[in-house]
Amino acid sequence: MATSQTSPPLTQEGLNHECQELVSSLPREDGWRYSPLYQYQTVWYSQMALLGMIERQRHFKAHDTDILLATTPKSGTTWLKALAFAIVNRTHYPYPQHPLLTSNPHKLVPFFEVDNYPNNQNSDPDSICSPALFCTHVPYIALPQSIKDSDCKVVYLCRNPKDVFISLWHFMNKRKTETQSLISLEKALDLFCAGISPFGPFWDHVLGYWKASLESPQKVMFLKYEDLKKEPIVLLKRLAEFLGCTFTLKEDKDGVIHDILRLCSFENLSNLEVNKVGKFQHRLQHLDGLEHRLFFRRGEVGDSSNYLTTRMIERLDQITEQKFQGYDLRF
């Protein structure tokens, strides 16, 4: 399927029809239960993510002032969305009226492959602030060329594969329908290790953005969830600088960085009414009604050790070591 930016515009229906044909020709995996995955150009996508990704590859025009947040699922996307939104818009809102207190971060920062960016009907008008902030799980190789060619900034957040895997396993089991059986840890691990996970293989995803950040550090910033937990102030300052909105000395002295960290902390966000009982309203059926609370589980580093056997840990560590060999990338 052509993905050129110059291909004639297609209606959503036309694209869907064309993509339906494409999807039916692709390798399919049902093991994650609630949403089948399809392998397209080495990457595993849900059908809607694949359709959205292809549409964006064809038509998306990035602006130099855009900011793209990128993650593999369960690497801390919700946290990064909250932090980046709070940093970029910090002069717009007095704290008592901050949108993060009443809106889930996913509502404020849309996913560009499944939400209607830039005319996102699901988003709060607050999210249309400049610079435009949006998010993706799409791997670097599959990003629209216009993102790579523009001065648009990309912030990538990754997380150690063991915690990502356990977080994903919990999430997928909560998402399955009542008639579907639970996904066993063993079966899920086999899939994950074979690279079959949403937007996987996980390791290729991380490496794609890692290499891009080495080649263009002024364009792609690479962060780790674990580092953000360990040194939040240092990294928040770096992030603001990278995004072109460095914290002033006065802001630093006034405790603005601490305020943002507190606002976006797991403890704060997970206890807000909107995140305890709120649900997505979405044009896509499989996202409509999704409970916000599912994006807040433990929010800790190393929780995977409570679930994985020694053999499972060795298996994941071994793959990680092999895949990242020679790349100075450790977790």
Ligand code: PAP
């Ligand atoms: P997504 O990629 O599907 O949007 P994402 O937000 O990356 O989901 O994953 C949720 C994970 O981030 C959960 O991890 P856990 O299962 O290991 O607990 C969730 O708890 C964690 N998380 C959500 N919000 C925060 C936060 N504010 N700080 C730290 N971790 C968080």
